[in-house]
Amino acid sequence: MKETKAMLLTLLLRNYMHYKHYDQAERLTAKSSFPTDAPNNLLARYLYYLGHIEAIQLNYSQAQMHLLEATRKAPSNAETAGFQQTVHKIYVIVELLMGNIPERSLFRQPVLRKPLQPYLELTQAVRVGDLNKFQDVVTKYEEKFLKDDVLILIQRLRHNVIKAGIRSISIAYSRISLRDICLKLHLDSEEDAEYIVAKAIRDGVVDATIDHEKGFVQSAEIHNVYGTSDPQYAFDKRIAFCLSLYNDSVKSMRYPGSDHRKELAYAMEAIKRERELAHELENDDYDGDSDEDAMDEDL
Structure with missing residues (x-):
């Protein structure tokens, strides 16, 4: 029953995604609950669809978390290579939308190297802030x-490309005119x-000020990053x-049911019956010896 429910939810989300009914898919996930003990292959697909829907709905943090969980739930072998490629394509874009740059090692994996080549070039363009x-x-x-x-x-x-370009310009120049920014970003x-x-x-x-009259941007002095709350934010994110x-590992653990207790009770009862039977046989042997001795005395 649980596997049927999990399969049904996954197929419904797949159908909504195929016809781009993202609002209906979001309402379905909000009003339904996926079985916690469903097989990993169904759970991985469900997490992928959930992450894709949340990315469309601008919930990038939740999308990143669910897509990452989907890659971990799916086994890494040749049979699931296509699924891993599909999930990582969405994952790379979500990372870029969040302002993060995916690790270079991700694009070097043999299974992902060729399918993610366009996404690698896209990442390089976003990283340097080159709009062209x-x-x-x-x-x-x-x-x-x-x-x-x-x-x-x-x-x-x-917008992320432009932001990355402005950030690079702010780091490289303490003062730059708006015209030069326009030329560098191709605006x-x-x-x-x-x-x-x-x-x-x-x-x-960026931390800067704009002089509207003179038409230039003045970057603020770079402070020590450890004097800000950024390290604490990163540390809290890793702890979470x-x-x-x-918690997911604990939920995924499987424990034996209570059937073994019944078997143990049956075994104990059988041992008890065997002991009683052995005791009765011993008593019968003892009574038989007594009767034979009495017959010998009469003779």
Whole structure:
């Protein structure tokens, strides 16, 4: 019954994702509960669909967690290579949308090296903040991204590319004009550059000030990162991940049922019956010897 429910939920999510009914899929996951003791192959698929839906709905943190769990639940062998490739494609994009850069070792795995080549080029463009290179990669692999059903997520990366470029410029230059920023990021006008830099300052991407009259950006002095709350945030995130991994491991453990207790009770009862029977046989032998002695005395 539990496997049937798990399979039904997985197939429903697959159907919703195929027809791009993301709102219906989200309502289904919100109003239903996946069996905790379902097989790992069904659980991995469910987590993948759940992560994809949450990525579409802008819940990148939850999407990252579920996609990572999906890769761990699925066994790493030749039979699951296609699933691992599909999950990692979404995972790389979610990492980029969160402002993180995936590890280089991820793209060097033999199973993932060729399928993730377009995503490696996309990651390189986002890392350096090159908007032209990003557009070239999207245009070059547009059909593949459409086939992988990730183009809608990739289009959101344009803002991340610009933010990465502004961050690099802020680190490299203590003072730079808006015109130079416009040329480096290949923007249409200085007004666009001013707006984008102002938004980056407001979002905390860079620590700088804009001189609107003179038309330049003044970067603040770089402080010691250990004097901020960033290390604490990273440490808390790792602790939460370890605790979640521990809880999932405990839930995945299988314990024997209570059937062995019944078998043990039957075994004890059988031993007790054997002892009683042996005791009765001993008493019968003793009584038989007494009768023979009495007959010998009469003779």
